Amino acid sequence: MNANLFALFESRFPADRTACCIETHDGLYYTWDDLDRATAKIANLLTALTLPAGARVAVQVEKSVEALCLYLATLRAGLVYLPLNTAYQEAEIDYFVGDAEPAVVVCSSANFGWVSKVAFKHNTHHVFTLDENRTGSLLQRAAMQPDQFTTVARQDDDLAAILYTSGTTGRSKGAMLTHRNLASNAQTLHEAWGWRSDDVLLHMLPIFHVHGLFVASHGALLAGAKMIWAPKLDMAQILKFIPRATVMMGVPTYYVRMVQEPRFDREVCANMRLFVSGSAPLLLETFDAFRERTGHTILERYGMSETVMLVSNPYDPAQGERIGGTVGLPLPGVSVRVMDGEGRACEPGVIGNVEVKGPNVFKGYWRMPEKTAQEFTADGWFRTGDVGRFGAEVAGRAVPDSYLTIVGRSKDLIISGGYNVYPKEIESFIDEMPGVAESAVIGVPHADFGEAVVAVVVRKPGAEIDEAGLIGTLKGRIANFKVPKRVHVVEELPRNTMGKVQKNVLREQYNTL
Structure with missing residues (x-):
């Protein structure tokens, strides 16, 4: 069986591939056939470069459907995807390219001058451009390639992506995520959050980190569900598209802005079934105000670049309620423990260091074996660096002992x-x-x-x-x-x-x- 993550997505494409896969904020429609052909063309281009096995493809471009296709094509071609925040400047990109040594760099046309100099300095020979308006040398070159491609076979433990996550000392670390890490987490969330083929995801997150690229996009792709694609948070577009959506994911800032908008009410989001918040703590004030305004209870969850998702408040009421201020229950297949400074398990209500284990936990830090060894316990648990507790109470309300609350960070993040x-x-x-x-x-x-x-x-x-x-x-x-x-x-x-x-x-x- 091919463990390539793209092969998993491909197996879940709907029978009717002429159905809309992605609708953009400016009225473009991409079918599942379009997605298949576009990723095939880009995968053929990457393969034609005769790159070595495990070669990295570093990408710093604005959000677009074509950028998502580039990610999927990289997987499909059996290469390793390296997303970079669009806000990074030259000194930061110089470090990432020097450390990861990608075989290919893709950037916006506006940054090509300085990005190409950085790339060539570090012996990266292939630099392409890709812009949010569907232009750039990547698409020009890919247009000449065949629109069929056999997905490259990959093993569970082969690398799929590297995400750079800084430490509080020293420079950034590259978290190595395998096809199994990403596939197992996507499948777990598919069940845990009740994904359906008739869902419509309103996607307003960036696609250079875990939340937007893996949690949101993977959820829709695995479900064979449609996405409505917008470049960023925009209240006018939320008001326009939310009535046709069923799922939305956002960082707490999104929900703060939504509550502040008088026109955002129960009627606007009557068709919605799930709002998910993550990447930062959600204030109880926002949690309560959103529920009062809309009748929907935001689902908070907890994850990291090194692990994707670990813990989630329940989607199904039969499994428990969603409790503001907590991140919920460990996901199926994921183990979470809270330990004291002596390596002993903390009792419920006692704050300690959060450690995790599961098929979603990353392979290690890129070219940093000593750092990797430091971050894992002798019995194989990953030290998250976060501090939390099971049970106790939040804002005077009792919390079940099975629920995790993150109370801070052991470092100064x-x-x-x-x-x-x-x-x-x-x-x-x-x-x-x-x-x-x-x-x-x-x-x-x-x-x-x-x-x-x-x-x-x-x-x-x-x-x-x-x-x-x-x-x-x-x-x-x-x-x-x-x-x-x-x-x-x-x-x-x-x-x-x-x-x-x-x-x-x-x-x-x-x-x-």
Whole structure:
């Protein structure tokens, strides 16, 4: 049996392949036949490049149906897909390309000049362009290829994708996900969330990370269900398309915006059966306000780049209720435990380190065997780095012992608008700037984004630091979601007796923008 993830999707395509697979926000229709032919053409192009086995295809392009086809074609051709956030700047792309050594890089036409220089610097010989308006050299070259392709056979343990997920120290790590990791999780969510062939997914998420690319897209593809495809969150488009949709996935920011829209009410979403929230904690205030406004209870879940989905509030009421502030129950086939610092299991209600095990847990970090070994326990459990508890209570309400609540992170990760922000990376950029002695980056509460990035900077003696100037410089070097919303200039940073910066003190001191 071919374990290639695309072969699994292909087996679930509807019998009527002339049916609509994807409808775009601007009125385009792609049938299942269109998807099959487009992925075949791109897979033939990639195969014609005679790439080595396991070659990586790095992609930094705007969201489009053709970008999804590129992902599926990469799988189909037996290669490894490497999605990159569209906000990444040259210094970041230089690191990813240098580390992953992709055989192919695909970028937007606007970035071709500098991306191609980075690619050639690292001996990547094939650079294509792909734009959201269905133009670019990738499609021009693929158009000349045959529209039939036999999906390349792959084993369960063969790599399907590498997702870079930064650490709080050092540079980014490439999480290696296999065909089995992704297939098992897609099949589990298919059952857990009641996916049906007549579902219609409103897809407004980016497709460069787990939530939009794997959880949302895989769900619809595996169900043979239609997607309505929009480039990003847009309330006018939500109001237009929600009446025809049955499923929507979003980060908490999406639901905050929806609740703020007076026209978003029960009538608009009467056809919906499931709203899913993830990638960041959902405020109880938003959870309650959304239910009051629409009559729908948002389903919260928990996952990571290294594991895809791990835990979910129940879809089926017979399995339990959806409890705000919790991430629910471990998914079938996934084991979750909460451990204390001595490696003992915590009792319900006791906070500890969240560890997980299952067929969805990644193969390891790309070219980092020592780091991989550190992140797994002796008995094979992955240390998530998150802190949580089973049971206890949330906002004064009792929580069953089988439900997991994530209460924080063992490291200083910031989650802003659903995106992971790692302080050490931003601090390294700030510390290089003229007049800066040192810096500390923290997250502070933000009603819209969950957390906002704030920098606390110590200036060198006699130096002057301009907040707007520092922020402006960072905007040219790193992704916008990483750029601090505020910069506070101080004489010194608070430290403990061991000399470590006390970021908890900084968070208390600068807890508002």
